[in-house]
Amino acid sequence: MRHHLVVRVIAKMLIPFIMLFALYVQFHGDFGPGGGFQAGVIFASAFILYALVFGVDTAREVAPDWVVRTGIALGGLIFGGTGVVSLLKGANYLDYSALKPDPVAGQHIGILVIELGVGITVASVMTAIFFAFAGRGRKGPG
């Protein structure tokens, strides 16, 4: 689709905004509707749009397999690691109140970090799924 000028330009314009929106949804998640799941999907959709317009190969150059894979693993680790930190601080697993001296601040930090982990994982997984399907077909016999 890279030959369609209109599509290309619009896509280029849209993608940053989609990403920005994803970030908004991500970090506003503890005040209003939103959170890592939604943000991750939105973020990935920006990326998928990029791949659709500029080709899967170009997209793979931007996010090679190892980046996606690391993203998946890293997100999970951030989520779980937060729990471990609260363990190390002497509280129960995932008890964010222990993260800071002030329980409310702790809860705040905790949920942000956790949602960040979720967001990274979801975005990476969505991208990975897209790559898994989009990359098929051209390689082997259908």
Add this chain to the structure above:
Amino acid sequence: MIASVHFPVLQIVLPLLLAPVCVLLRGARLAWFTALTASWAAFGIAVALLLDVLAGGPISYAVGGWNAPWGIELRVDAANAFVLTIVAGIGAVVMIFARESVEHEIGNARAYLFYATYLLCLAGLLGVTITGDAFNLFVFLEISSLSSYVLISLGKDRRALYAAYQYLILGTIGATFYLIGVGLLYQVTGTLNMLDLAQRLEGQEGLRGVRVAFAFLTVGISLKLALFPLHFWLPNAYAYAPSAVTGFMAATATKVSIYVLLRVFFTIFGVEFSFGQMPLGEILMFLAVAAMFAASTVAIFQNNIKRMLAYSSVAQIGYIVLGIGMASVTGVQAGVLHLFNHALIKGGLFLAMGCIVYRIGSTHIDDLAGLGKRMPWTAAAFVAGGLGLIGIPLTAGFISKWYLVLAALEKGWWWIAVLILLSSLLAVVYVWKVVEQMYLKPAGEGAGRTEAPLGLLVPTWILIIASIWFGIDTRLSAGAALEAAKTLLGAG
């Protein structure tokens, strides 16, 4: 240092967190080592928990500091501590086996994904067992199921793909049924915590919603545990999965589902409702006996030994369910005990098959000719496991059979006792079919002595020796099973 009060959560978190670490490490050896550490640590924790619980009663852990019934509670009592030990133990032993088996069957390039998925599956199974929250159970169930679909599809044979797909469809239906059941219960009671559910359900037995929920839960879990006739996904899945996966799954996945069944029947709904007001005892008994005979008979006619063992699993699940269906302390004890013993026996047998695949490259019965000479240790392991399956004295299988028969006689059902024993003779037929092939048929030309490497033999024999050990010294297994049965039935 992280104190031992956090053991319940570490039990799940350790494998769950080390799974992504495997992905990050990438190297086959490193990933294997990580997975090995995780699974053995999980086993250690499980043993510690079991000892704690046997000594000091149930342990409860509030995740995130949110107390039950609002937060997710991890709850360890005699029943699930025992199951945890089995699952983690098998997981740890199979992990030793996995290194060479995976290298051979999956290849080192993708091995790290295998280990990561394996750890996820382990974490899921442990989570299902340890959680005290009905919905959280669903989540863990799906974690373990999804990863097991992946693991199965890694099999070399292309039929593994379709087997995984079938399992995915049926497994998802089962899980969704469970979800419906939990939803209905939530609607009636407004809680998801199991103990809380049990309390609030008291006096609500007449409600139609409760009964429907009960039916959905029973059918959904029965699908997961491959209760005859809902077992169609199992034979193919076991037959075509990689050896290490089959060994692991056969010994753990269905067992954990059986544990869930126990929880639902005895803890959530209570004996009175499950067996008194619902005709569950009769239904389970009928299905169990049908499984014992039908699946064993089918097993006799299989030429693929892994498939044969898979059908045998369906039959053995019948024994376990039969014990549960008796709803007496001895019956449930027999069921839980057989759950344990069968995990060891079938795990050992499937690992022995893994050794055979490693060297012979086939699980077809014709290719096993003369195996007694070619792979004496592997063949001996198979025979020892087979004897356990039949229930010959001095093997673990005998102990479970003893308790089952005893439970049947205690209830005065002598004909059930006779049926149990009769059906175990079918096992003689299919086990002996293989034994004759291995020992009484000369190997083909040019077949030298090619024993499996130690890395495969040692874990196989660990399980086999354990299955013999627990046929001789039953204090730990039968004692823990008795505690579990008492806990579930609330008899002290």
Add this chain to the structure above:
Amino acid sequence: MGGDLIGVSMLWAMLIPAGGALVISQLGRWPNLRETVTLVTAGALFVDVMWIADLFSRNGGGGLTLWEIFPGLGLTFTVEPLGLIFALIASGLWIVTSIYAIGYMRAHREVNQTRFYVCFAIALSSAMGVAFAGNMLTLFIFYEVLTLSTYPLVTHAGDDKAKAGGRTYLGILLFTSIVFLLTAVVWTWAVAGTLDFTAGGVLDGKASPGVAAALLVLYVFGVGKAAVMPFHRWLPAAMVAPAPVSALLHAVAVVKAGVFTVLKVAVYIFGIDFLAGVASGRWLMYIAAATVLIASLVAMRQDNLKRRLAYSTISQLSYIVLAAMLATPLAVVGGAMHIAMHAFGKITLFFCAGAIDVALHKKNISDMGGIGRAMPFTMGAFLIASLSIIGLPPLGGLWSKWYIALGALQADEVAMVAVLMISSLLNVAYLLPIPVRAFFGKPANGEAITGLKEAPLPSVLAICFSALGCAFLFFFPEPLYRLAQAILAN
């Protein structure tokens, strides 16, 4: 103190053959050493059992519990006279059989000889376990181990015939023991709360008449090794095994383990006083009597020597079952003695059958005309053993039949005495023609038999020894009788 010592010696009775098996398995490359170890093991076992017998006669019984398999139910061993008889016979005849086997196996050029000796030793180890078992569970465990360890011996040849024989063997023995015997054992445990062998039985007053009747049926048919019809087919099927196996295991250790179990159940689980009142006892007695007669009749029609002997064994085993079902003191004494008497007679006969096979390659009776001239020692021994089985003086077989008959009279079962008499006549009819044909008959197909052509020397020695044993037991039955009487004196 005596109890402890006796307990340890019983443990040794199982450990010696087991250890022997372990050593033998490593000696496959040195046949001479291997056979020496076998002989030494057999000798050591016999000495150990004699030692136990001596301790028993001086200090009385003793016991040993290794560990508990189920709460309150352990792997327990005790010494009592009946088990002692069985252990003495089995271990003593093992020495003889080992000597015989050395000659036979080499002359026959058998393959897998190491496996043969290993399994043999394991089988003996489990036979000792059966003999000294202190409760029904222990007995059951070793009973099953005995079945499994003899399976490789039965299928020794590895051909299709052996495979088929092995299937029948394992099929019937496992079927009966798992479905009937195990049910009976668990049921007894559920009813009586104990499985210990207790003088006077454990079921009296605990089992209702119906349950007791059902249990008795389960026990008698469950012990497939006793070969009560219709579960007798495994015994002829097992004849595909090499001759030493047929001789020691299928004339002595395995089948005697069966009837031994029946006697043991009759005396120590039911107790003969209680057993006399159990409704199904009478019917089982008739079945045993029928087995005695039918098996004899079938034996007459067998041309294969080993098969004929196998049916003869079936018939003789049912003597003992019948004795147990008579449930009178004298019958029990007779039954216990018959274990020994029949063992000596039948092992000789099987030795002879093997020797004929090795020396002249003849398996069928119809081919055996005139072979007495080639094998005078063998056929002489055959004659002696036949007479003992028939129960004629001056041979040991007389005594056991005598006491069983007395026991039948004690129980007012005159019909059973008649059965015994008819059976003796049938014995004459199927056993005596063989030596007669061998000594006086004409060689088949006109082949000329010239000169002496005996089996290898070790085999002939063994044959002569066991034949002499039959005579010895006629003149000196005293120790055996006293042991047999002590069963009920406990």
Add this chain to the structure above:
Amino acid sequence: MMEAFGLYNYWIVIFLMMSGFYVVIARGNLVKKLVGLNIFQASVFVLYISMGKVAGGTAPIIAEGIETYSNPLPHVLILTAIVVGVATTALGLSLVVRINEEYGTVEEEELADKDPAE
């Protein structure tokens, strides 16, 4: 009668559930089976979500002047279940893709013929 219609959400759930289930069982095409499975799962999501609705309640965000809130818990649960569903679908589809690569078909009956019987 009116009561029965008042519970229309359950009728929808049951309708969806049965259609999904039927598709899973009756269709031989592996992709269609997955579609059926999704419908089936979606019906359960609807069941949960509709059960969380409290008559007259609003979104559970604390604000002045609002007394009644809908129950947020079912939504949270279903969010998790949806994620699980997505994972299942993705995995199922990737299996179908692999099957298609290996066998060249996604019809169940044709699959059965392509492997030699054991």
